[in-house]
Structures are given as structure tokens and as C-alpha cells.
Amino acid sequence: MALAPDPMLPRRARVLASRQDTRDTWTLELELDGAAPLPFAPGQFNMLWPFGVGEAPISICGDPAEPARIVHTVRAVGAVSQAIAAAAPGAVLGLRGPFGHGWPTVQAIGHDVLIVAGGIGLAPLRPVILELLAHRGQYGRAALLYGARTPADALYGHELDAWRARGLQVLTTVDVADRAWTGAVGVVTRLIPRAEVDPARTVAMVCGPDVMMRFTAQELTARGFPAARVHLSLERNMRCAVALCGHCQYGPTLLCRDGPVLTWERLRPLTSVREL
Amino acid sequence: MTAPPTLRLARADLDALLDAVRADGWTVLGPTVREEAIVYDRVDRAADLPAGWTDVQAPGRYRLERRADEALFGYAVGPHSWKRALHPADVRLWRASRTADGFAVDDAPPAAERTAFLGVRACELAAIAIQDRVLLDGPYPDPIYRARREATLLIAVQCGTAGGTCFCASMNTGPGVTGGADLTLTELLEPAHAFVVEVGSPRGAAIVARLASPPPPATEPERAAAGAVVARTAASMGRTLDDPARVPAALQETYDHPRWDDVAQRCLTCANCTMVCPTCFCTQVSDTTDLTGDHAERWRRWDSCFTLEFTHVHGGSVRQTARSRYRQWLTHKLSTWHDQFGTSGCVGCGRCITWCPVGIDITEEVRALLAPAAPAPGGAQ
Numbered sequence: 311m312a313l314a315p316d317p318m319l320p321r322r323a324r325v326l327a328s329r330q331d332t333r334d335t336w337t338l339e340l341e342l343d344g345a346a347p348l349p350f351a352p353g354q355f356n357m358l359w360p361f362g363v364g365e366a367p368i369s370i371c372g373d374p375a376e377p378a379r380i381v382h383t384v385r386a387v388g389a390v391s392q393a394i395a396a397a398a399p400g401a402v403l404g405l406r407g408p409f410g411h412g413w414p415t416v417q418a419i420g421h422d423v424l425i426v427a428g429g430i431g432l433a434p435l436r437p438v439i440l441e442l443l444a445h446r447g448q449y450g451r452a453a454l455l456y457g458a459r460t461p462a463d464a465l466y467g468h469e470l471d472a473w474r475a476r477g478l479q480v481l482t483t484v485d486v487a488d489r490a491w492t493g494a495v496g497v498v499t500r501l502i503p504r505a506e507v508d509p510a511r512t513v514a515m516v517c518g519p520d521v522m523m524r525f526t527a528q529e530l531t532a533r534g535f536p537a538a539r540v541h542l543s544l545e546r547n548m549r550c551a552v553a554l555c556g557h558c559q560y561g562p563t564l565l566c567r568d569g570p571v572l573t574w575e576r577l578r579p580l581t582s583v584r585e586l
Numbered sequence: 587m588t589a590p591p592t593l594r595l596a597r598a599d600l601d602a603l604l605d606a607v608r609a610d611g612w613t614v615l616g617p618t619v620r621e622e623a624i625v626y627d628r629v630d631r632a633a634d635l636p637a638g639w640t641d642v643q644a645p646g647r648y649r650l651e652r653r654a655d656e657a658l659f660g661y662a663v664g665p666h667s668w669k670r671a672l673h674p675a676d677v678r679l680w681r682a683s684r685t686a687d688g689f690a691v692d693d694a695p696p697a698a699e700r701t702a703f704l705g706v707r708a709c710e711l712a713a714i715a716i717q718d719r720v721l722l723d724g725p726y727p728d729p730i731y732r733a734r735r736e737a738t739l740l741i742a743v744q745c746g747t748a749g750g751t752c753f754c755a756s757m758n759t760g761p762g763v764t765g766g767a768d769l770t771l772t773e774l775l776e777p778a779h780a781f782v783v784e785v786g787s788p789r790g791a792a793i794v795a796r797l798a799s800p801p802p803p804a805t806e807p808e809r810a811a812a813g814a815v816v817a818r819t820a821a822s823m824g825r826t827l828d829d830p831a832r833v834p835a836a837l838q839e840t841y842d843h844p845r846w847d848d849v850a851q852r853c854l855t856c857a858n859c860t861m862v863c864p865t866c867f868c869t870q871v872s873d874t875t876d877l878t879g880d881h882a883e884r885w886r887r888w889d890s891c892f893t894l895e896f897t898h899v900h901g902g903s904v905r906q907t908a909r910s911r912y913r914q915w916l917t918h919k920l921s922t923w924h925d926q927f928g929t930s931g932c933v934g935c936g937r938c939i940t941w942c943p944v945g946i947d948i949t950e951e952v953r954a955l956l957a958p959a960a961p962a963p964g965g966a967q
Contacts, residue, residue, distance in 0.1 A: 317726050318679050318884075322688045361682070361689050362875035362882040387900045402688025546904065547897050549871045552726035555889070556868030557896060559918065562838075562925030567725060583841045585910030 317552045320359050320404025323380060325397045331383065332463050335430060336395040337371070340380040340403065347377035348405075352437035353412025353543060353571045357551050358382065359404030360393035367548040367566075368394065369434035370408060374441050380405070383433035383465065409551040410570050413438050413515050414541055422450040422507035424535070426526050428457045428498055428518025432465045434543055435517050443476045450512075453479040453505040457498030457522070460484055461491045479506050498522065499529045509534035515571075517543040524581050527574040540574035561586050593794065593801040594808055595771075597779035600632040600658075606796035607702050612739050615671060616704030617664070622650055624664040626671070629704055636661065643750035643936065646945030659705055659773050662749025663935050667864035668703055668710055672734050673717060679871075681883040689882075696730045702739040708760030709752075709933040711742060711767060713864035719927045720867050730886075739789055742767035746775075746815050748823040751936030753949055756826035759933040762816040769793065772812035782812040827920075827934065827949045833956070834930070837921040840955045841913070849951055850909035852944050857890035859938035859946075860915065865931050866890070891915050916951060 323340040330336050342348060348356075350370050359365045366388075372381030386395035397403055415438055423442060427435050435454075442449055454473065458464040461484055474480045481501045483494035494501065498518070514535050516526050523542045531537050546558040546565050553567035561580045563569060580586055595603060607614055608630075616629035619636045629635060641661040642649045653660050680693040706714075714735075721731040745752075745761035754760030763770045768790035772782040782804045785791050794801070804812070827833065840846075860866040870889035875882045889896060891914050897904035905911045923931030932948070939947045 316693065316729065319691055319693055320682075324688065359873075361684060362873065362879055364873050365871070391900075404682075404689065545899055547899050550869070553724045554721060554726065554728050554867070554869070555871055555886075556891070557889070559891075559914070559922070559926075562922040564926055585905045585907060586841070586914075 317406060317409075318550070320357075320406050323358075323403050323405040325399050325401045325403065326379075327399055328397065331465050334387070334395075335383060335385045335465065337381065337383045338394070338397060339372075340382070340405070341378060342380070342405070345378045348380055348408065349377045350374060350408040350437075351412040352415050352441055353434055354408035354410045355434075355548075355551075355570065356380070356382070356405050356407030357409070357548070358384075358390075358394050359406075360390065360397065361402075361404065363393045364390040365404070365406075365549075366390040366394065367409075367551060369543075371433040371436040374437050375444055383430065383436075385430050406551065409566055411568060413543075413571050414513055415441050418442075418513035419445075419448045420450070421539075422512040423452040424505055424507050424512050424514040424530075425452075425454045426498060426502075426514065426516045426518070426530075427454070428522040429459065429463065430465065431516075431518035431522075431543075432456055435515060436466065438515060439473060439478065443473060443478060446477050451479070451507050452477065453481065453507050455498055455501040455505060456480070456482045457501070457518070458482070458484050460486050461488055481505070497525070499525050502526070502529050502533060510536070512539065514540045515543075516540065520544075520581075527578070531574065537575040537578060538573055541571050542574060542577055543570045544572065544577075545570070591785055591794075592804045592809055593783040593785070594804040595781040595783050595801045597632075597658075597781070599797075599799075599801065600781070602797055602799075603793070604630070604632065604704075606793050607704075607739070607741070609796055610793055612700045612702035614702045614704050617659070617661075619650065623648065624650065624661055626666045626668070626703075632658065635659075635705075640747060641749065643940045644945075645751065645939050645947050646942055647750075648940050655775050656779065657746065657773060657775055659743045659771075660747055662745065662747060662752055663707055663710065663937060665862050665937065665941055667862065667935075667937070668706065668714060669717065669864050669866075671701060671703070672714065672738065673721065673728075673731055673867060675888045677730055677886050679884045679886055681881065683882075684880045696733040698733040698737040700737045700739070701734075702741055704741045704743075706740050706742045706767060707745055707935075708742070708763045709754040709757075709935040710864055711740065711763060711765075712754075712757075712759035712933040713935070714740075715766060716865045716927075716929055716931060716933070717867060719929050720865075723927075739793075740767045740769075742770040742786075744770065744772040744812070744816050745819045746773055748819050749936055749940075751825060751939040751947075752823050752934065753825040753827050753936060754934035755820045755823045756828075757830060757930070757932060757934035761819040761823070772815055774808065774811050774815070780808070782808055825936065825939075825947075825949055827932075828953055828956070830930075833952060834921045834924045836956050837917050837952070841917075843955050845951065845954045846909045846913045848954075849912050849946060850907065852946055853908050853912045854943060855892040855908050855911055856943060857892040858941045858943060860890040860892060861888065862937040862941045863919075864933065864935060864937070865919075868896075891918070916948060919948075920952065
């Protein structure tokens with residue numbers, strides 16, 4: 311048997327297309343040498359390396375059914391993510407991955423599905439939505455609750471209607487509206503009562519800022535969603551992504567190995583600890 | 587199968603043993619005196635060992651002193667651990683150059699020189715076993731550690747002296763060697779200076795087989811004397827971690843304990859404890875480029891959870907305070923390490939106590955954290 315490639319060695323990934331989504335967010339499509347497929351599970355991440363700048367963990371947000379077309383949505387907030395976001399078609403990035411333990415898309419079969427996303431937190435949930443819609447009959451009712459800071463900060467606006475048409479209830483809200491916005495205003499947790507799912511038979515998947523996830527999980531459990539079926543994706547300082555460097559520890563977990571997706575049942579006692 | 591032989595090696599024949607180790611293709615690292623400390627470095631002759639030296643250790647204190655005898659291993663562990671050789675502080679993972687089609691990575695497979703560690707203590711064997719768990723038994727074994735680990739011969743020495751900060755007996759990791767070594771030596775100083783040698787593996791047996799004059803079996807009194815050395819060391823150990831079986835779960839109930847504020851007043855977050863710890867494994871993965879920008883390298887370097895940078899994410903560091911960083915280190919070592927790797931991260935070697943510049947004692951902190959709550963000032967409510 312051939313040895314697995316060293317997970318610390320970056321592979322070449324060429325940028326095929328780049329699209330600016332919002333003021334500070336870009337979506338890149340990449341392809342490995344020879345268009346080699348990169349099979350991944352929704353919720354996993356890759357380490358992207360702009361040559362000589364540094365590496366950053368970025369969630370995979372492409373379609374699991376198209377593993378040769380690698381899609382990443384990147385918010386340009388630091389030196390590395392700015393360099394990734396600025397990569398133009400033809401540029402080559404280093405790529406390691408996929409890493410981590412993702413969303414429970416298999417466990418969710420036969421259940422209702424509730425997806426709650428805040429801001430760029432929709433990116434790691436997009437593969438879940440695409441997989442769910444591709445196998446729509448295997449799941450019960452399904453709803454997406456999406457909150458963004460302003461209408462201009464919302465991701466994938468062009469796709470939301472298409473998802474709605476294919477059988478996903480989509481509700482959106484913004485913190486600050488503009489004149490054109492006719493939808494809800496306020497935090498995403500206020501959409502929860504409107505989600506057409508049965509709490510007792512729902513698998514919930516939540517991604518967004520830490521505070522948003524904590525309030526969402528508390529609200530969901532208060533409304534009868536079992537904590538063992540509420541899943542959150544956490545962000546910490548991932549450096550090696552292979553459970554050897556220690557940076558992404560979160561209490562008893564190593565997030566790159568045990569996460570980034572973990573259940574609220576497991577996280578609840580940890581989230582109340584400051585600076586864990 | 588007969589039981590592995592227990593042999594008697596005269597002090598004068600130790601050089602013959604070292605010659606046999608080298609003849610078998612091993613470079614020997616062992617304890618030697620450098621800059622007023624006993625550290626691990628290349629040892630070619632028995633004369634390179636710290637004959638007649640001992641160390642006096644206390645919280646925040648380490649001094650070498652002369653012994654009344656010529657013992658070669660009459661001290662506890664110093665600031666070095668074998669981690670320096672197995673999990674090096676600084677290692678280049680790969681280098682890359684820009685090319686017409688992006689970049690090309692040049693990765694030499696990890697190479698390791700056959701190295702014999704001489705004078706490995708029981709706590710250090712336990713530390714190596716813990717690093718094996720962390721670095722080899724996970725989903726992605728570390729190829730650098732594996733190459734070095736496989737090229738290592740372990741020659742253990744049973745401790746004849748308990749250091750001033752040792753607490754291995756309460757951690758059940760020493761002072762007696764219970765396995766994992768290729769050869770185990772116990773130093774006897776009387777009636778004659780000699781070693782009782784236990785063979786622990788075929789590699790150890792191969793070394794003994796190379797000796798020109800095969801050592802005789804140890805006599806019953808000599809074997810009893812060797813056992814007494816370990817018993818005496820265990821009995822003289824002045825420090826303990828109380829109730830270690832209870833510690834892992836109990837510590838996870840202490841996240842809001844005021845003792846963390848107390849220790850944060852003393853802790854300098856200097857990271858000394860993590861550098862001297864034989865099991866601390868955290869590394870930074872960082873990139874460098876040359877001035878042309880066409881050549882990049884990725885380096886792995888020891889890192890410490892005591893640095894602010896360690897938990898950096900967009901928006902700042904997660905662990906801003908000394909309180910949270912000391913709490914991370916101690917709870918990881920004694921509690922969450924079990925969750926992550928199925929073993930304790932502490933072997934009771936005492937290095938973190940000795941080399942702490944302000945003398946913070948992990949056993950004392952745990953005692954304070956797990957003590958029954960004192961009555962509130964002012965008496966009953």
C-alpha cells in the first residue's frame with residue numbers, strides 16, 4: 311500500500327475563478343494539479359497557503375458532489391486571508407486538507423434539519439445545503455435561518471431563491487437594514503419560532519460568531535431541540551491541522567481533530583468558561 | 587524462555603559497555619556537566635559523566651554540589667529532557683521555490699542518526715511513552731518524531747537520589763524502572779563501585795553480547811542491593827501530588843476558583859515550565875521567505891501556551907490573562923490531557939518547579955485548588 315501523502319506538505323491549487331461577494335469577502339474556485347478530486351465532508355476545512363505569506367484554515371464551501379471543484383469563501387481580515395482573497399484566476403495557492411470532523415449530514419437523514427448561520431458562518435454550511443437539496447427526499451422538513459449585519463453583507467444572495475425553490479425554507483434577517491430591505495430586522499435567534507421544523511426530531515447545525523452560536527444554542531434547547539442534536543462549528547487558532555501542535559485546544563478537545571463541529575451537549579459546560 | 591539475565595558490570599568496565607554501544611552503531615548522549623548544570627550531550631567515555639556531582643533542587647533553585655563519593659549518576663534530572671533529541675526545538679519541515687506553474691516543494695524525508703540515550707530515568711521513560719501517545723498514536727503520526735524514536739536505544743538508570751522537587755512516586759512513574767528500556771543500570775557504590783544491569787530487549791542483549799569479557803550474573807545480594815536503592819529513593823522523596831486518581835475530573839470543576847487569580851499574581855508567563863517539561867509538545871508552524879520572495883521555508887518550533895500569540899484568532903487572543911494561561915497549562919497537563927490522549931501529561935519529574943523563576947510548585951497549586959472550601963470570612967451565614 312502506498313504511503314499517504316505527508317499531511318504537512320502543501321499541494322498546488324490553481325485559482326480558476328474569483329468573485330467578490332461583499333465589501334470584504336471573496337469566493338474562489340480552485341483546482342488541484344490534473345484536476346484531481348479532493349473528496350471532503352461538509353464542515354471540513356483546508357489550510358490555504360499564499361506562497362511565502364502564511365497559512366490559514368478556511369472552510370470548504372463547495373458541492374460535495376463535485377470534489378474536483380474546490381470552493382472557498384474567504385473574508386479578508388488579516389495578512390494571510392487578504393492574500394488569499396486577492397488571488398486572481400491563474401494564481402496558485404498551497405493547499406493541505408481536508409481536515410477535521412464536519413457536520414452530521416448522515417445522522418440527519420430521516421430528520422428535520424435546521425440550519426442557523428450568521429455572516430460568513432453560512433460558508434461552511436453551504437455544502438450541507440447542497441447535499442441536503444441533492445437528496446431532498448431523504449430528509450424531513452428543512453429550514454435555513456440566516457442573519458447578516460446589513461443586506462450588503464449577506465452571502466450567496468443569488469442562491470437563496472434557488473434553494474427556496476428546491477424545498478428549503480429560507481428566512482433572513484439583518485442587524486441594520488437599508489431602504490430596499492423589506493425583510494426582518496434583528497438577531498437571528500428571533501427567526502427560530504418561525505422555522506417550520508419539529509424540534510424533537512430535528513438536527514440543528516449552527517455557525518457564526520461565538521456569541522451568536524451560544525445564544526442560538528441556548529434558544530434552541532429552551533425550545534425543545536435536544537442538545538445532543540444541536541451542532542456548532544468553532545474557530546480557534548489552527549496551525550498544523552493534524553492534532554500535533556496544540557494550538558486549537560478547547561478544554562478537553564483538540565478542535566482540528568475532534569471538531570471543528572461539536573455538539574452543544576459537549577460544548578455547553580465549556581462555553582461558560584471565560585478564556586478557555 | 588529463560589528470564590532476561592541480570593548482570594554485574596564493574597565501574598571499570600563501563601567504558602567497555604560504551605565501546606560496545608558505539609560498535610553497534612549508536613552515538614551516545616548522556617549526562618554531562620555544562621555551565622553549572624547537568625545536561626544531555628555527547629558522551630564518549632565514562633569520564634565524560636558527572637562523577638562525584640549531585641544537584642540540589644528546590645522551587646526556583648538548582649545548584650551543583652560535590653558528593654562525598656564518585657557516583658556517576660548521583661543526581662536527579664536537570665533542565666534538559668530527551669524531548670530535545672526526539673522532538674527537536676527547531677526543525678525545517680520543507681522548503682519551496684516559485685516555479686512557472688506555481689511552486690515546487692522540496693521535502694527531504696526525515697533522517698535520524700542512531701542514538702543511544704544513556705542515563706534515562708524512570709520518569710523520562712514515562713515521558714517518552716506519553717510523547718509516543720501524543721505524536722505517534724493520533725490520526726497523523728509525526729514522521730520526524732517517528733524516525734528519531736525508532737533510531738533510539740534507551741539505557742536507563744534507576745534513581746539513587748530523589749531530587750528536591752521530584753514527585754514521581756506519587757505519579758506512579760518512578761523511581762524504579764518498570765519497562766521500556768533496552769538496558770537498565772542500577773549504580774551500587776559499596777562494597778565496590780559497580781552496576782547491576784538488566785537486559786530489557788533484543789537490542790540490549792546485542793550490546794551485552796559485544797562485550798569482550800562477558801559480565802557475570804549479579805549475585806543475590808547485589809540484586810537485593812539494587813532493589814534497596816530504588817526503595818530508599820522512593821522513601822526519601824519529599825513531595826507528592828495528592829490523590830492523583832481524583833485530580834483529572836476534580837480539576838475540571840475549578841475553572842472559576844480564586845486560586846487561579848492568586849497564582850496569576852506570581853506567574854511571569856515566561857514559559858520556562860513548558861520548555862523544561864519532558865512532555866510539553868506544542869509547536870509553532872511558521873513560514874519564512876528570503877529577500878527575493880522566491881524561496882520559502884516552513885519551520886516547526888517549540889511553542890508555549892504561556893504566550894499571548896498562542897491563541898491568536900481574528901479579533902485578538904483567546905487567553906488574554908496570565909490566569910487563563912496558567913490555568914490552561916496546569917489543567918491540560920493533569921486533566922484534559924487524559925481526555926485528549928488517554929494519559930496524564932505529567933510524570934512528576936519536578937522540572938517545572940525547579941526552573942520556575944518564582945518557584946511556583948504544581949503540587950502545591952493542585953493542593954490549594956482541590957482543598958475543601960474554607961469557611962467564608964466572618965463565620966457562618
